[in-house]
Amino acid sequence: MAKEKYILVTTYCKHSNIDREFIEALHQFGLIEQQFQKEDHYILEEDIVEIERMFRLHNDLGINMEGLDVLTHMQRRMEEMRREMVLLKQKLRLYE
Helix, strand or coil: CCCCEEEEEHHHHHCCCCCCHHHHHHHHHHCCCCEEEECCEEHHHHHHHHHHHHHHHHHCCCCCHHHHHHHHHHHHHHHHHHHHHHHHHHHHHHHH
16 A cells, blocks of 8 residues: 655745646635645645646636536546546457
8 A cells, every 4th residue: 555645835835836726726625635734734645736737628628516526526537538438348258
C-alpha cells in the first residue's frame, strides 16, 4: 500500500497562482479531498493534476463549479466503463 503524500494548500497556491478559494470550492463540491490538521489544510499530491485541469477549464472556458462537477463525474464514469471494457475483452479472449 502506497503512502499518501500531502501538500500544504497555502504553499501549493503560492507556487501555482491558484486561489485558495478555488481549492475550497473544489473541496465543497466533493471534487477533491482535503486533510485538516490544526489550522492547516492539506491536499493530496495525486489531486494536483485534477486541480490544474479544473482550474484551466474554469479560467479558459469559464466553466462554473457545477459544470466542473458534471465534467468530472462524466470523466470518472467513462474511465470506469473503459476499465470494464478491457476486463470484458480479456474474458472474451478466454473463449476464443
